[in-house]
Amino acid sequence: MTLETMSLADAMRAIGVRARAAAxxxxxxxxxxxxxxxxxxxxxxxxxxxxxxxxxSAEVSAARSDGLAEAMIERLTLDERRITxxxxxxxxxxxxxxxxxxxxxRWTRPNGLDVRRVRVPLGxxxxxxxxxxxxxxxxxxxxxxxxNAVILRCGSESFSSSCVIVEALQRGIASAGxxxxxxxxVPTRDREAVGLLLRMDEFVDVIIPRGxxxxxxxxxRETRIPIIAHLDGVCHTYIDAAADLEKARAIIVxxxxxxxxxxxxxxxxxxxxRVAAAYLPVLLGDLHAAGCEIRxxxxxxxxxxxxxxxxxxxxxxEYLDAILAVRVVDGVAGAIEHVNxxxxxxxxxxxxxxEDAANAFVREVESAIVLVNASTQFADGGELGMGAExxxxxxxxxxxxxxxxxxxxxxxxxxxxxxxxxx
Amino acid sequence: MTLETMSLADAMRAIGVRARAAAxxxxxxxxxxxxxxxxxxxxxxxxxxxxxxxxxSAEVSAARSDGLAEAMIERLTLDERRITxxxxxxxxxxxxxxxxxxxxxRWTRPNGLDVRRVRVPLGxxxxxxxxxxxxxxxxxxxxxxxxNAVILRCGSESFSSSCVIVEALQRGIASAGxxxxxxxxVPTRDREAVGLLLRMDEFVDVIIPRGxxxxxxxxxRETRIPIIAHLDGVCHTYIDAAADLEKARAIIVxxxxxxxxxxxxxxxxxxxxRVAAAYLPVLLGDLHAAGCEIRxxxxxxxxxxxxxxxxxxxxxxEYLDAILAVRVVDGVAGAIEHVNxxxxxxxxxxxxxxEDAANAFVREVESAIVLVNASTQFADGGELGMGAExxxxxxxxxxxxxxxxxxxxxxxxxxxxxxxxxx
Numbered sequence: 013m014t015l016e017t018m019s020l021a022d023a024m025r026a027i028g029v030r031a032r033a034a035a036x037x038x039x040x041x042x043x044x045x046x047x048x049x050x051x052x053x054x055x056x057x058x059x060x061x062x063x064x065x066x067x068x069s070a071e072v073s074a075a076r077s078d079g080l081a082e083a084m085i086e087r088l089t090l091d092e093r094r095i096t097x098x099x100x101x102x103x104x105x106x107x108x109x110x111x112x113x114x115x116x117x118r119w120t121r122p123n124g125l126d127v128r129r130v131r132v133p134l135g136x137x138x139x140x141x142x143x144x145x146x147x148x149x150x151x152x153x154x155x156x157x158x159x160n161a162v163i164l165r166c167g168s169e170s171f172s173s174s175c176v177i178v179e180a181l182q183r184g185i186a187s188a189g190x191x192x193x194x195x196x197x198v199p200t201r202d203r204e205a206v207g208l209l210l211r212m213d214e215f216v217d218v219i220i221p222r223g224x225x226x227x228x229x230x231x232x233r234e235t236r237i238p239i240i241a242h243l244d245g246v247c248h249t250y251i252d253a254a255a256d257l258e259k260a261r262a263i264i265v266x267x268x269x270x271x272x273x274x275x276x277x278x279x280x281x282x283x284x285x286r287v288a289a290a291y292l293p294v295l296l297g298d299l300h301a302a303g304c305e306i307r308x309x310x311x312x313x314x315x316x317x318x319x320x321x322x323x324x325x326x327x328x329x330e331y332l333d334a335i336l337a338v339r340v341v342d343g344v345a346g347a348i349e350h351v352n353x354x355x356x357x358x359x360x361x362x363x364x365x366x367e368d369a370a371n372a373f374v375r376e377v378e379s380a381i382v383l384v385n386a387s388t389q390f391a392d393g394g395e396l397g398m399g400a401e402x403x404x405x406x407x408x409x410x411x412x413x414x415x416x417x418x419x420x421x422x423x424x425x426x427x428x429x430x431x432x433x434x435x
Numbered sequence: 436m437t438l439e440t441m442s443l444a445d446a447m448r449a450i451g452v453r454a455r456a457a458a459x460x461x462x463x464x465x466x467x468x469x470x471x472x473x474x475x476x477x478x479x480x481x482x483x484x485x486x487x488x489x490x491x492s493a494e495v496s497a498a499r500s501d502g503l504a505e506a507m508i509e510r511l512t513l514d515e516r517r518i519t520x521x522x523x524x525x526x527x528x529x530x531x532x533x534x535x536x537x538x539x540x541r542w543t544r545p546n547g548l549d550v551r552r553v554r555v556p557l558g559x560x561x562x563x564x565x566x567x568x569x570x571x572x573x574x575x576x577x578x579x580x581x582x583n584a585v586i587l588r589c590g591s592e593s594f595s596s597s598c599v600i601v602e603a604l605q606r607g608i609a610s611a612g613x614x615x616x617x618x619x620x621v622p623t624r625d626r627e628a629v630g631l632l633l634r635m636d637e638f639v640d641v642i643i644p645r646g647x648x649x650x651x652x653x654x655x656r657e658t659r660i661p662i663i664a665h666l667d668g669v670c671h672t673y674i675d676a677a678a679d680l681e682k683a684r685a686i687i688v689x690x691x692x693x694x695x696x697x698x699x700x701x702x703x704x705x706x707x708x709r710v711a712a713a714y715l716p717v718l719l720g721d722l723h724a725a726g727c728e729i730r731x732x733x734x735x736x737x738x739x740x741x742x743x744x745x746x747x748x749x750x751x752x753e754y755l756d757a758i759l760a761v762r763v764v765d766g767v768a769g770a771i772e773h774v775n776x777x778x779x780x781x782x783x784x785x786x787x788x789x790e791d792a793a794n795a796f797v798r799e800v801e802s803a804i805v806l807v808n809a810s811t812q813f814a815d816g817g818e819l820g821m822g823a824e825x826x827x828x829x830x831x832x833x834x835x836x837x838x839x840x841x842x843x844x845x846x847x848x849x850x851x852x853x854x855x856x857x858x
Contacts, residue, residue: 036775040798121820125809134831135801217831232659238832239661259854266856374849375463378558386548386852395857396848397544408557408640409661410833413848425819425836426797429809431682433689434818 020200024208027163028215030193031136035161038194039133043110045188050106050153053184054099057149060180061095067172068145075169083273087143088170098149098177101400105153108399111418112159126428131421133159135217138209139402140165140231142223145173151222151402152181152195158420161194163216165209167223168201175199210235220415222403240415242403244330245275246356247388250347250373251295252364253286259385260291260363261298266387267361269302273332275404276359276391280327280337282347288340289315296338304334311340327354344369348376355379357406359391380406380413443623447631450586451638453616454559458584461617462556466533468611473529473576476607477522480572483603484518490595491568498592506696510566511593521572521600524823528576531822534841535582549851554844556582558640561632562825563588563654565646568596574645574825575604575618581843584617586639588632590646591624598622633658643838645826663838665826667753668698669779670811673770673796674718675787676709682808683714683786684721689810690784692725696755698827699782699814703750703760705770711763712738719761727757734763750777767792771799778802780829782814803829803836 018026041049057064068090075085114131121127137160141147148164155162166174174197182192198205210219213236220240221231228241249267251260267278283292292315296306300318307326308319319338326337327350341347344362351360361383362373370384381391381404393401393414401414411419441449464472480487491513498508537554544550560583564570571587578585589597597620605615621628633642636659643663644654651664672690674683690701706715715738719729723741730749731742742761749760750773764770767785774783784806785796793807804814804827816824816837824837834842 036799119820121818125813125819127819236655238830240832256854262854262856270857370851376459378555379847381848381850384849384851386850386855387857389857390548390850390855395544396548396550396850397542407661408845409663410845412845413552422831422833422835424802425804427804427806427809427813427819428793429807431679431685432809432813433685434693434810434812 020202020204021208023199024205024212025215027196027198028136028212030191031161031163031196032215034191034193035133035136037191038156038161039112039159041159041190045190046110046157047106049156049185049188049190050102052187053153053181054102056180056184057095057099057102057177060176061092064090064095064173064176064180065092067176071169071172078169080169084143084169088145088173090145090173094146098146101150102153105157105400105417108157108417110157111421116423123432124430125432128426129423130426131418131423134420134422136161136163136215137420138163138165138212138216138219138237140206140209140219140221140223140227142167142227143170145170145177147222148174148177148197149181150400151220152178154400154402154417155420156185156190156194158417160420161196163196163198163209165198165206171201207234210237213237220402240405240411241407242275242358243406244356245277245358245391245404246280246328246330246354247276247278247358247391248280248282248347248351248355248360249278249388250282250341250344250351250360250362251284251287251291252344252347252362252366252369253284254366254369255284255287255291255363256365257291257294261295263361263363263385263387264295265298265302267389268299268304268336269334270387270389272334274389274392276389277332278336278361278388279329279331280339280354282339282341282350284344284347285340285342292316292338299336304336306336306338308338309340312338330356344372348373351377351379358404359383359388361386361388380404443625443627444631446622447628447635448638450619450621451559451635453614454584454586454619455638457614457616458556458559460614461579461584462535462582464582464613468613469533469580470529472579472608472611472613473525475610476576476604477525479603479607480518480522480525480600483599484515487513487518487596487599487603488515490599494592494595501592503592507566507592511568511596513568513596517569521569524573525576528580528823528840531580531840533580534844539846546855547853548855551849552846553849554841554846557843557845559584559586559638560843561586561588561635561639561642561660563629563632563642563644563646563650565590565650566593568593568600570645571597571600571620572604573823574643575601577823577825577840578843579608579613579617581840583843586619586621586632588621588629594624630657633660636660643825663828663834664830665698665781666829667779668700668781668814668827669703669751669753669777670699670701670781670814671703671705671770671774671778671783672701672811673705673764673767673774673783673785674707674710674714675767675770675785675789675792676707677789677792678707678710678714678786679788680714680717684718686784686786686808686810687718688721688725690812691722691727691759692757693810693812695757697812697815699812700755701759701784701811702752702754703762703777705762705764705773707766707770708763709766715739715761722759727759729759729761731761732763735761753779767795771796774800774802781827782806782811784809784811803827
């Protein structure tokens with residue numbers, strides 16, 4: 013029986029069974045095999061370029077006639093350059109250190125037991141993502157590199173593109189001797205499949221939702237499977253009284269405007285009351301010049317006639333746009349209080365030359381990433397030297413921050429003895 | 436308004452608010468303060484011995500007249516010796532390395548950014564436990580040592596004992612300058628409080644259920660808060676054809692019978708078919724002599740007339756009793772297949788002198804702890820040199836295996852620059 017003729021529930025179960033079996037093989041695949049698999053996958057993807065362009069262009073047309081937002085269409089659209097970049101990123105993953113099998117720690121007990129904590133794959137990962145079809149390749153490659161099988165569920169508008177990408181990956185990895193089922197796509201646009209995937213505790217070890225807050229909340233509500241989620245990036249930059257103004261100017265314009273659509277973009281600027289009157293006109297002048305809309309509190313509005321009045325909602329907003337909320341706070345303590353109350357525990361920065369203020373900020377701000385005198389746009393696995401990542405986790409439990417290949421593994425304890433028994 | 440006069444929902448919310456505030460203080464408490472707090476808590480608990488004995492003895496009487504099982508009553512019962520041991524264990528926790536603030540990793544990027552991964556507390560931990568009142572002290576102390584505030588919810592039969600213990604802890608830690616609300620007990624036996632606690636996403640970062648499968652399943656069903664759970668310990672010992680018979684004899688009797696009620700006790704013995712006829716009579720003879728009931732497959736029954744026929748349910752059973760399921764398997768491959776299919780990913784051991792068999796077993800058995808030539812009863816944080824623990828996590832995602840103070844922390848990235856912006 014093929015997946016096409018099964019009930020959806022049976023088809024999903026079959027996918028789960030195949031994923032579990034593939035994960036058991038993949039967990040013990042050597043580094044060289046995985047390198048060969050990812051290179052072959054990249055080659056297969058390049059070969060599939062015409063087919064992928066055709067599928068994608070039909071989907072883009074459909075999205076346009078369905079009236080999809082321009083930003084969504086932009087994310088959905090592939091061209092030859094983007095496909096080349098996706099293929100190259102598969103090869104890049106194969107240059108990362110292979111995390112599987114790493115000995116994380118080792119010690120010997122007084123009774124002679126040799127204890128090792130060894131890195132192993134997580135198993136089967138379910139990824140639910142929205143419009144960008146490149147996620148199939150990027151996330152699939154990272155999961156595979158970490159020794160995990162992956163079940164991908166894409167947004168319906170990129171289903172055809174995702175099919176072509178996943179089939180190319182499967183041809184590539186199978187040619188290197190890894191089961192094709194190590195990377196599977198849920199083979200239907202049927203929305204019911206998401207609910208089924210979320211209930212597949214037996215076959216899926218971790219769910220990674222990649223999308224907006226409503227997706228993540230649905231996943232949290234409907235599954236008992238552990239989740240690696242990144243919620244919003246409501247990132248702050250705080251300019252302290254002891255900030256170097258020139259550094260502050262360069263940092264805030266970069267943190268907000270370099271790319272407004274990434275989760276590490278600053279959404280709120282906090283300025284120390286002691287320098288607000290002196291610094292704000294300069295900082296906001298730069299931001300206006302860069303095309304940024306300012307939404308400020310009463311004090312900001314007194315120094316910036318262009319500023320729109322900020323409401324309570326602005327302090328919690330992830331604009332992902334050329335808009336910045338600006339608030340005057342009472343020194344580093346006020347900044348910490350604001351960030352912990354309104355932020356999303358993603359990435360926050362302080363600009364200061366005062367070591368005590370910097371220390372207080374990095375100690376007390378409860379975010380996954382805290383920066384001193386640098387742009388929040390560095391919140392990215394590649395920029396931090398951790399390689400490609402699947403997202404930035406804002407959870408408290410590990411993995412937290414950038415989730416790359418190493419963070420897609422777990423560990424086990426391997427203990428060797430010579431006949432020891434417990435007293 | 437006191438907790439007594441509030442609605443339950445308001446009272447739980449007030450507990451959450453206090454816990455969050457206490458966690459923010461505790462996260463930055465120095466090691467010396469935490470040592471003083473735990474020592475003072477131990478002293479306060481010793482002083483409270485008469486009060487605790489009185490409360491406990493009333494609860495034990497009530498449990499008896501309610502017809503509680505003898506094993507439950509045994510877990511509930513405190514005496515002077517046990518209280519002394521609980522107080523001593525508080526002091527023992529204060530001798531562990533303080534995990535908070537540890538630099539886990541550090542590197543510098545080509546652009547000069549200094550990246551550190553630093554250990555920080557999880558925040559507020561909710562612990563739901565069943566009858567043993569000592570959990571209040573043990574779990575409370577470990578959470579506190581790792582910088583976390585804790586909200587404890589005990590079984591109703593140990594509520595009075597838990598109240599006395601928590602009040603003593605609170606007096607102790609408050610005398611050292613840590614907010615008493617760092618350790619709180621849900622102040623009611625009302626079952627509805629559990630449901631409320633499970634919905635307190637805003638105030639509780641992690642839930643740890645300590646109890647039977649039904650408790651853990653309820654928690655998984657009702658909460659979106661991340662869980663650190665240990666499910667059953669269906670642990671195996673596999674005796675390979677290349678086992679040293681004398682080691683095997685000592686290990687299996689210890690693994691099963693040293694203490695039958697702990698989660699690391701072996702529940703299933705697997706024996707390699709090649710040595711079943713030769714080894715089984717010896718091994719099962721030892722076990723019968725130690726008072727163990729044997730439930731075996733057909734082959735086991737042919738060599739052991741005392742063996743009861745095992746059913747499918749026996750391969751999944753966590754007896755926590757002097758009962759052992761015994762099965763003949765085809766070598767290490769058969770053992771791995773059985774363990775991965777029927778086990779609970781807790782702790783499994785192989786006895787063999789064959790390095791290849793040992794390597795295959797530790798590589799392919801998907802459990803948190805895998806042992807070679809040692810008793811599964813070593814599955815314990817203290818025995819493995821990791822200090823006191825709150826349980827053994829059988830989850831795939833970290834923390835996995837023994838959950839001690841270090842595993843009750845998370846990390847954040849602290850990045851220092853000199854004005855870097857992203858290209």
